[in-house]
Amino acid sequence: MSMRDHLEQTHAYLPRLTRQFKEGKVSRREFLRTSTLLGLSATAAYSIIGLAEPGKNQARAAAGGTVRYAMRVMPIESPHTYSWLQDSNITRNVCEFLTRTGSDNVTRPALCEKWEASDDLKTWTLHLRKGVKWSNGDDFVADHVVWNLKRLLDPAVGSSTVGLMKGYMMNDEGSALWDANAIEKIDDHAVRLNARAAQLAVPEHLFHYPAHILHPSENGKFGVGSIGTGWASLVEHELGKKAVVQRRDGYWGTPASLDAVEFVDLGDDAAAIVAAIASNQVHGMHEGTTTQYAALQKIEHVQVHQVATAQTAVARMVMTNPQWQDARVRKAMRLAIDGPKVLQISYLDLGLPGEDHHVAPVHPEYAELPFLKQDIETAKKLLAEAGLPNGFETEIVCKKDPDWEPIAVQAMAEMWKQIGVTVNIRVLPSAQFWEIWDKETNPFSFTEWTHRPLGVMVLGLAYRTGVPWNESKFSNPKFDELLTKAEGILDVDKRRELMAELETILQEEGPIVQPLWRSVFTVMDKRVKGFEVHPTLYIFCENWSLEA
Amino acid sequence: MVTFFAKRLGILLFTMLVVSFLIFITFEFSPGDVARNVLGPFATDLQLQLYRQEHGLDRPFLVRYVEWLGNFLQGDLGYSTLYKTDVNDFIWGRIGRSLILAGIVFAIIAPGCVIFGILAGMREGSRLDRVVSVLSMVTTSIPEFASGVFLVSIFVIWLGLLPGTSPLEAAGGWSVTSQLVLPVLVLVGFYLGYLVRMVRASMVEVMTRPYIRTAVLKGLVYRDVILKHAVRNAMITPFTAILLQLNFLVSSVVIVEAVFAYPGFGRMMLEAGLYKDVATVEAGALFGVFFVVLTQMAGDFSYMMLNPRIRFS
Numbered sequence: 001m002s003m004r005d006h007l008e009q010t011h012a013y014l015p016r017l018t019r020q021f022k023e024g025k026v027s028r029r030e031f032l033r034t035s036t037l038l039g040l041s042a043t044a045a046y047s048i049i050g051l052a053e054p055g056k057n058q059a060r061a062a063a064g065g066t067v068r069y070a071m072r073v074m075p076i077e078s079p080h081t082y083s084w085l086q087d088s089n090i091t092r093n094v095c096e097f098l099t100r101t102g103s104d105n106v107t108r109p110a111l112c113e114k115w116e117a118s119d120d121l122k123t124w125t126l127h128l129r130k131g132v133k134w135s136n137g138d139d140f141v142a143d144h145v146v147w148n149l150k151r152l153l154d155p156a157v158g159s160s161t162v163g164l165m166k167g168y169m170m171n172d173e174g175s176a177l178w179d180a181n182a183i184e185k186i187d188d189h190a191v192r193l194n195a196r197a198a199q200l201a202v203p204e205h206l207f208h209y210p211a212h213i214l215h216p217s218e219n220g221k222f223g224v225g226s227i228g229t230g231w232a233s234l235v236e237h238e239l240g241k242k243a244v245v246q247r248r249d250g251y252w253g254t255p256a257s258l259d260a261v262e263f264v265d266l267g268d269d270a271a272a273i274v275a276a277i278a279s280n281q282v283h284g285m286h287e288g289t290t291t292q293y294a295a296l297q298k299i300e301h302v303q304v305h306q307v308a309t310a311q312t313a314v315a316r317m318v319m320t321n322p323q324w325q326d327a328r329v330r331k332a333m334r335l336a337i338d339g340p341k342v343l344q345i346s347y348l349d350l351g352l353p354g355e356d357h358h359v360a361p362v363h364p365e366y367a368e369l370p371f372l373k374q375d376i377e378t379a380k381k382l383l384a385e386a387g388l389p390n391g392f393e394t395e396i397v398c399k400k401d402p403d404w405e406p407i408a409v410q411a412m413a414e415m416w417k418q419i420g421v422t423v424n425i426r427v428l429p430s431a432q433f434w435e436i437w438d439k440e441t442n443p444f445s446f447t448e449w450t451h452r453p454l455g456v457m458v459l460g461l462a463y464r465t466g467v468p469w470n471e472s473k474f475s476n477p478k479f480d481e482l483l484t485k486a487e488g489i490l491d492v493d494k495r496r497e498l499m500a501e502l503e504t505i506l507q508e509e510g511p512i513v514q515p516l517w518r519s520v521f522t523v524m525d526k527r528v529k530g531f532e533v534h535p536t537l538y539i540f541c542e543n544w545s546l547e548a
Numbered sequence: 549m550v551t552f553f554a555k556r557l558g559i560l561l562f563t564m565l566v567v568s569f570l571i572f573i574t575f576e577f578s579p580g581d582v583a584r585n586v587l588g589p590f591a592t593d594l595q596l597q598l599y600r601q602e603h604g605l606d607r608p609f610l611v612r613y614v615e616w617l618g619n620f621l622q623g624d625l626g627y628s629t630l631y632k633t634d635v636n637d638f639i640w641g642r643i644g645r646s647l648i649l650a651g652i653v654f655a656i657i658a659p660g661c662v663i664f665g666i667l668a669g670m671r672e673g674s675r676l677d678r679v680v681s682v683l684s685m686v687t688t689s690i691p692e693f694a695s696g697v698f699l700v701s702i703f704v705i706w707l708g709l710l711p712g713t714s715p716l717e718a719a720g721g722w723s724v725t726s727q728l729v730l731p732v733l734v735l736v737g738f739y740l741g742y743l744v745r746m747v748r749a750s751m752v753e754v755m756t757r758p759y760i761r762t763a764v765l766k767g768l769v770y771r772d773v774i775l776k777h778a779v780r781n782a783m784i785t786p787f788t789a790i791l792l793q794l795n796f797l798v799s800s801v802v803i804v805e806a807v808f809a810y811p812g813f814g815r816m817m818l819e820a821g822l823y824k825d826v827a828t829v830e831a832g833a834l835f836g837v838f839f840v841v842l843t844q845m846a847g848d849f850s851y852m853m854l855n856p857r858i859r860f861s
Contacts, residue, residue: 006832068719075632123664158595239631240819241811266713266809275700275712276809281720431820435584
């Protein structure tokens with residue numbers, strides 16, 4: 001079978017996509033992402049673009065050893081409702097996912113062995129891997145997957161997966177699946193998702209961090225000794241202190257090299273973690289902060305790992321508040337800011353300047369617009385037009401941790417002063433901040449948003465009318481219409497055109513000022529092989545090995 | 549004697565009651581919501597409401613306080629929303645570890661301050677006195693978080709002689725004992741200086757007394773003058789002060805435990821306070837009050853015993 005036949009058989013769109021890539025209309029990154037989402041194997045995709053697949057030829061040290069990883073050890077009882085990442089990092093070693101999105105943004109099969117998308121992207125067939133056994137000896141079958149998917153989309157359970165998949169899997173109110181047959185078991189090793197709207201990123205959504213595949217007999221609870229399909233079992237978990245996962249026999253995949261991974265909770269003190277790494281008490285840590293960067297670089301036996309991400313924070317203005325109702329005022333606030341300067345001051349230049357539209361250069365469908373440079377004169381003019389020639393006074397709320405956020409807000413406040421807007425800063429402890437982050441009574445606030453692999457994902461979560469996380473109450477029917485269209489379009493050029501329009505709407509009338517995209521970095525002992533930093537800080541311990 | 553202790557016991561119980569009530573009020577009116585902390589930042593209002601109803605968090609304040617008090621008096625210290633287990637399960641381990649730390653520190657500074665204070669005070673103005681005084685002043689003026697960072701930079705990062713944190717797990721080739729060195733050193737550095745200067749001051753004052761002059765003029769060996777007359781009199785006031793330092797150790801451990809990630813009482817209180825875990829903070833605070841009042845009692849009692857003039861009045 002020729003490559004062309006293979007492509008066509010996998011999905012009708014692939015030959016066209018390949019041609020667009022060869023003509024230079026589609027970037028390598030976009031090709032990799034889209035082709036693998038449509039069901040092409042990662043190996044084939046990499047061979048088409050002519051690059052070696054990363055991670056395949058990594059040196060592997062001899063088997064054995066325990067790696068110690070400094071990370072908060074959080075409660076883990078309810079994987080489907082996880083809202084942090086650290087809990088998922090522990091559970092991932094025991095209970096796996098149907099797919100996996102790597103640090104190269106390519107989604108690969110995990111418990112699924114492959115998937116097929118219909119031409120209209122509304123019907124997705126997931127073929128499950130055969131021969132996988134749970135740690136209690138049960139065979140892994142479709143019934144288990146159906147149980148998990150139904151539970152993830154059950155509003156009573158409260159998983160954030162509902163917010164992610166509501167648009168295509170659930171009814172308008174979000175109270176039930178849109179059709180009784182939306183999740184359909186075909187046979188023991190195949191499940192079909194019948195969506196009510198086209199959705200390109202289904203395989204990526206299946207890797208949403210709470211979507212662990214759990215054994216139905218445990219009813220959604222997870223703990224020491226839980227049944228899983230993963231390379232390890234959880235043998236110890238003491239909240240706030242330590243958790244240990246240990247390799248088990250009978251794993252379906254390549255046998256892991258390590259004996260165990262120990263998660264050590266060293267609290268929040270940045271200096272303590274640096275000290276622990278320097279004295280070899282731990283091999284690596286969850287995420288470095290800018291205050292640790294200089295010290296970490298000097299430690300010789302560790303390697304600094306860094307990756308550009310779509311992690312950011314936005315100063316969002318609530319549109320229903322009289323202060324922010326005029327689009328000219330909002331645009332003036334954007335024009336006052338010098339993104340590259342804020343990046344330098346608050347985040348040591350580790351990242352990229354933001355462009356106020358929440359779509360990052362690392363997003364495959366990112367459409368490049370002319371860069372919105374700082375323009376004090378125009379900003380002042382806009383304010384005058386809006387009836388505020390002498391500026392005004394207001395207050396912004398931000399949280400204390402991590403350090404870069406208050407620093408960035410201070411830098412921006414100085415810049416806003418230049419257009420006559422006095423912004424008083426109210427810094428709150430995290431717990432208090434999260435209570436009011438999305439309230440209308442909090443009209444101006446600096447909110448952290450984490451990395452998502454797709455530009456349309458964040459736009460859908462934050463700026464679509466009426467969705468739960470639309471903190472700014474932004475409501476633009478044209479925007480919603482374009483977004484829904486973009487989410488279903490395969491053709492990259494056409495999608496990018498729509499993205500350009502969406503980005504422009506946000507730059508002109510949108511509710512946010514976005515100064516930067518931050519890169520994420522961490523360190524790992526050089527003796528640990530196979531470690532890669534993921535934009536969302538996921539870790540895949542079965543790939544690690546420890547040199548003696 | 550009996551009335552002495554009975555009165556003190558009464559004061560202790562009253563103080564604990566008042567403190568527990570004040571803590572409850574403080575938590576009630578401070579920001580931060582237990583439901584939000586447990587369910588995470590993305591929970592909907594409906595989920596928060598359900599959680600509060602389920603855990604009786606929407607009942608009147610006094611009802612909850614009385615219920616908590618009743619449970620506490622029966623030995624049920626409550627359920628920790630932060631650590632997801634009964635407070636009884638972990639608090640004693642935490643207290644124990646902090647007491648070990650405080651105990652080691654105390655075992656070093658108690659004889660230490662006596663020796664150096666005496667040596668410095670017995671010859672005021674001598675070179676030894678000057679050196680000890682200056683060193684004491686310097687070490688006491690450096691706060692724990694600063695000295696912690698200095699010591700870590702020197703011993704962990706530069707010399708590589710000691711581990712950087714103290715989770716009390718034998719890992720990475722560091723014994724548990726080696727993990728105690730730096731936290732102890734930080735606390736000793738901070739408290740020793742103060743106590744040395746206090747003992748020294750008392751000693752200097754005693755050395756000016758007429759009876760010391762008499763003893764010397766009598767022809768007594770200088771060493772006997774010091775040991776038999778000066779020290780005993782000089783130690784009366786500092787003795788109580790040394791015991792009272794234990795109170796400050798209880799609060800100091802918070803900083804040291806945070807800096808060195810020591811799994812003790814202080815760090816637990818810090819995390820529980822930030823998380824609004826009422827049960828843990830109450831239990832911990834009441835233990836703190838108990839410990840403080842106990843040391844006060846011991847201090848008063850010892851002062852009475854040591855000073856015959858008070859004992860027989």
